[in-house]
Amino acid sequence: MRIIVHTGKGGVGKTSISAATALRCAELGQRTIVISTDTAHSLADALDMKIGPEPVQLHDNLWAQEVDARYSIEKYWGRFQQYMVTLFTQRGIDEIVAEEVTLLPGLEEGAHLLWINKFYEEKEFDTLIVDAAPTAETLRLLSLPDATRWWLEKIISLTSGRAGMLLRPLSKLAMGTDLPDNEAMAAVKNLFDTLDRVRELMGDPSMSSIRLVVNAEKMVIKETQRTFTYLNLYGYPVDAVLCNRVIPATVTDPYFAAWKRQQEDNLGLIGETFGSLPLLTAPLFDSEMGGLDGLRRMGDALYGQTNPADVLFEGQTHTISPDGAGGYFLRVPLPFADKKDLDLYRSADELTLRVGPYRRNVVLPHTIHSLEIGEAQFEESVLRIHFIAGKKR
Numbered sequence: 060m061r062i063i064v065h066t067g068k069g070g071v072g073k074t075s076i077s078a079a080t081a082l083r084c085a086e087l088g089q090r091t092i093v094i095s096t097d098t099a100h101s102l103a104d105a106l107d108m109k110i111g112p113e114p115v116q117l118h119d120n121l122w123a124q125e126v127d128a129r130y131s132i133e134k135y136w137g138r139f140q141q142y143m144v145t146l147f148t149q150r151g152i153d154e155i156v157a158e159e160v161t162l163l164p165g166l167e168e169g170a171h172l173l174w175i176n177k178f179y180e181e182k183e184f185d186t187l188i189v190d191a192a193p194t195a196e197t198l199r200l201l202s203l204p205d206a207t208r209w210w211l212e213k214i215i216s217l218t219s220g221r222a223g224m225l226l227r228p229l230s231k232l233a234m235g236t237d238l239p240d241n242e243a244m245a246a247v248k249n250l251f252d253t254l255d256r257v258r259e260l261m262g263d264p265s266m267s268s269i270r271l272v273v274n275a276e277k278m279v280i281k282e283t284q285r286t287f288t289y290l291n292l293y294g295y296p297v298d299a300v301l302c303n304r305v306i307p308a309t310v311t312d313p314y315f316a317a318w319k320r321q322q323e324d325n326l327g328l329i330g331e332t333f334g335s336l337p338l339l340t341a342p343l344f345d346s347e348m349g350g351l352d353g354l355r356r357m358g359d360a361l362y363g364q365t366n367p368a369d370v371l372f373e374g375q376t377h378t379i380s381p382d383g384a385g386g387y388f389l390r391v392p393l394p395f396a397d398k399k400d401l402d403l404y405r406s407a408d409e410l411t412l413r414v415g416p417y418r419r420n421v422v423l424p425h426t427i428h429s430l431e432i433g434e435a436q437f438e439e440s441v442l443r444i445h446f447i448a449g450k451k452r
Contacts, residue, residue, distance in 0.1 A: 060179055061368045062187045062260065065301070067272035068282045069193035072303040073097075075348045075357060076272055076341070077190035078105040078123075080367045082351060083358035084186045085121035087366055092122040092178065093188040096171035100125040102190055107350040118351065122184070126171045173250075176257050186368050264296035268370060271300045271336075273329065275322040281422075284332045288422045291377055298372040300333050301361065302326065304343040331418045334376035335392075339365075377421055386447040387427055391419070398437045403444075405432060412442065 063080065065073045074095065081093035092114055095102040102125055103110045108117050112127035171192075178187055261267045269290055273283050283300075290297055305326070306319050329338055341361040348357045358367075365371075377391045393401075393414060402413040407428050412419040431449035435442065 060182065060184060060187060060266065062175060062179075062189065062267040063367065064189040064191050064261070064267070064269045065272050066191040066269060066286065067193070068279050071272045071274050071279060072341075072348075073193075073272045074101045074105045074190050075354065076301055076303060076361065077188050078102060079348070079354040079357040079361065081121060081123070081186075081188040082118070082354045083362060084188070084366075084368050085118060086355075087368075088120065089185040089368060090120050090122075090183070091186040091188065092124065092184045093190065094124045094126055094171075094174060095190040096126055097190060097192050105349055105354070124174075126174055128171060131171060131173055172257055172261075173253055175260060176253050179256075179260055262294045262296070264298070264370065264373065267296060268298040269295050271297060271333070273300060273302050274304050275302055275325040275329070277325055277328065280325060280328055280332060284420065285422045287333065288377075288379075288424055291375055291379060296375070297336065298370055299337045299339060300329060302329065302338060302340045305340045307342045332420050334419055335372070336376060337371045379424065379427070382445065382447075384447075386430060386433065386445060389421070389423075389427075389444040389446065391421065391442045391444075392440060393437070393442055394440045396437075396440065396442075401437060401442065403432075403435055410444070 065077045065080070067073055074097070077093055077095075081091050084091040093102065102123060106117060106123055108123070109115075110117070110123045110125055112125060112130055114122045114124045116122050172189075175187065175189070178184055261269075271283050271287060273279050287297060306315055306322055310319070326338075326340075339361050341357055344353075344356065346353070348354060374392070377389060380388050380390075382388055389410070391412065393412075396414045400415040404411040404413070408423050408425075410421045410423060412421070427446050429448075430446035433445040433447035435444045437443075
């Protein structure tokens with residue numbers, strides 16, 4: 060199964076592009092499902108059909124689903140949450156408040172992506188298109204906080220085996236309630252096992268692709284650039300940038316002249332920002348893109364003769380990895396570059412590489428902001444920059 064996730068700033072048209080991509084894959088003969096993991100669902104509006112929390116077939120080879128976060132939470136977290144709610148209510152906390160505070164941070168959003176594992180295991184579909192939340196936060200939430208995982212693993216170790224047999228009779232006296240039963244703890248373990256499997260699927264470039272949806276606007280591009288850097292940091296494969304609502308060259312009305320020039324400049328910025336990633340564009344259409352006919356037009360304009368399920372780019376435009384001593388290595392492939400043509404500029408949160416007349420901007424994650432450049436080496440067409448601890452900026 061191929062998994063294609065569209066993410067980007069809110070309002071750039073991810074939902075329409077996701078629906079158009081799914082329709083194109085379906086009409087190429089692939090059994091395709093498109094799911095919305097955005098809490099503000101608009102997938103049904105884009106398709107102009109009624110869908111719900113379970114997959115619904117809309118067309119030959121095409122299914123759609125607007126994932127119900129609460130259902131997902133109940134499925135993967137319900138038993139343990141019931142135990143925690145009981146514990147809190149016995150301490151005088153209102154039950155509704157207890158239900159809210161016993162959710163793991165980010166679980167409500169991250170639970171959407173647990174469906175990916177379900178579809179992968181059932182092998183019913185060839186292609187899964189994900190209309191993701193307005194940023195890559197949904198993907199980062201797959202890595203739930205280490206402290207939370209540590210805490211839960213400690214509880215699991217205490218409530219299983221001989222330790223659990225010894226502590227369970229004492230828990231009623233010490234806490235006023237029993238330790239969670241084995242079934243509840245098994246549900247917790249299943250949650251984390253499932254998240255781990257999904258993370259493996261999402262990190263496999265032969266199976267999954269993240270695609271960044273942007274408009275030709277500087278603010279949108281800059282936010283998406285930060286998203287791209289974090290996706291590289293977490294090892295998620297990005298294989299294309301999809302730019303939506305580009306004013307066609309055939310539009311000659313003087314009212315749009317300045318806007319067109321600005322879009323042309325920003326399309327150049329996309330090239331500087333995302334390096335060798337393929338750029339696919341969809342025009343600003345003369346009507347809303349809704350319903351199968353409109354989505355088919357968008358798919359034709361965006362992909363041409365390309366199969367959206369193909370891997371559009373292999374490799375990474377840059378990688379960030381720890382050095383084991385509190386620093387980080389940033390590696391940027393620069394094929395065909397000449398060392399004497401390289402220049403490097405750095406601000407607190409951004410790195411600018413100049414290769415002859417071309418420029419490349421890399422947004423640095425927060426973990427690197429306080430580090431300094433120790434050395435930079437260019438070998439075998441890869442620029443390696445070592446960030447080390449130094450005076451705070």
